[in-house]
Amino acid sequence: MRYIQRAEYGVRPTTHIDEDDPLFVQAIARALQVLSVFHESGKPLTLNEIGAAAGVGKSAAQRVVHTLRQLGYIERDANDRGYVPGIRILDHARDYLRLNPLVARASPVLMELRRNARERVDLSLRDDLRLIYAARLQSKRETFFATLIGQSVPIYCTSGGRAIMAHMGDAEVDDIIARSDRREITPKTITDPDQIRAKVREAREHGYALALEEILQGEIAIAAAILAADGTPLGAIHIAGSLSEWDADTFCRRFAPLVGEAAGAINRF
Structure with a gap:
């Protein structure tokens, strides 16, 4: 059993997911877990900070961050101090609202x-x-x-x-x-x-x-x-x-x- 972090204020910050589900894709869950570490962060995060917050090793965090960066869902911050969410995330917020x-x-x-x-x-x-x-x-x-x-x-x-x-x-x-x-x-x-x-x-x-x-x-x-x-x-x-x-x-x-x-x-x- 793993957990996905959620952006919550005054709410217990995890939700259960069942990895024994045969349709469950762990690679997708890991990518979303990496994206979710920014929910409660007030600053750009380093690879070490992302890995620790997401509960994955530095090597796995590096691969996920690299992939998400190539796709536009993570980017380096303007002062090159770490990683922040990318602009492509806004596309999905718009989709949710309009649909x-x-x-x-x-x-x-x-x-x-x-x-x-x-x-x-x-x-x-x-x-x-x-x-x-x-x-x-x-x-x-x-x-x-x-x-x-x-x-x-x-x-x-x-x-x-x-x-x-x-x-x-x-x-x-x-x-x-x-x-x-x-x-x-x-x-x-x-x-x-x-x-x-x-x-x-x-x-x-x-x-x-x-x-x-x-x-x-x-x-x-x-x-x-x-x-x-x-x-x-x-x-x-x-x-x-x-x-x-x-x-x-x-x-x-x-x-x-x-x-x-x-x-x-x-x-x-």
């Missing part, structure tokens, strides 16, 4: 919501214990990471995550809580299981979820779930603002109807 029917039908709704809200609007999709941002429409104040498609956040402490859990049974909510790496991302991050459950019950009651400074200090976010036809939660729409401009009650009165209407418009497709 995902949920992203396609959500796009006009998100743009209308951004015009009405005049705050940041995001669409996130669920990947087990995390949400991945698939669309981000910016407001007047942003950090670099708040603009990135593909940025991920944990389910347990986010407005979108709690909006999603509100559409699950208690046993599934408990499973998410138990498997999550419940650490404090900010001093306001709620990590206690009972408090998380209380927030999920609150989201069920209100039809939306609210989070205050749990991912980013000074930020308030409200979210409603995006559902499949059978009611399975697939993701969430978020509106995020600054606590320097909004208090929680005013923010909810202003944006709860908007985010609920937007989610409902997508869910009716």
Whole structure:
């Protein structure tokens, strides 16, 4: 049994893969494992660092990196300090977004919501214990990471995550809580299981979820779930603002109807 690293924030960073599967191609898995080592890196990586992070020897890392570099998926950084992901990776991000029917039908709704809200609007999709941002429409104040498609956040402490859990049974909510790496991302991050459950019950009651400074200090976010036809939660729409401009009650009165209407418009497709 091996593991593939995943780009997760506050989520246990491995997923199991079964190498005994007769259709499983180990060479492909090794290449993806090498690409995955960049998820949590803040700098270019040397061959030794790539090999150590990927769990492969230097010789194997060298061969994989060479192949991926020839194909454009890894390149040397501008200052020649090591390796970074290559530009060809963006082709696959584009393919995912343009071929995902949920992203396609959500796009006009998100743009209308951004015009009405005049705050940041995001669409996130669920990947087990995390949400991945698939669309981000910016407001007047942003950090670099708040603009990135593909940025991920944990389910347990986010407005979108709690909006999603509100559409699950208690046993599934408990499973998410138990498997999550419940650490404090900010001093306001709620990590206690009972408090998380209380927030999920609150989201069920209100039809939306609210989070205050749990991912980013000074930020308030409200979210409603995006559902499949059978009611399975697939993701969430978020509106995020600054606590320097909004208090929680005013923010909810202003944006709860908007985010609920937007989610409902997508869910009716």
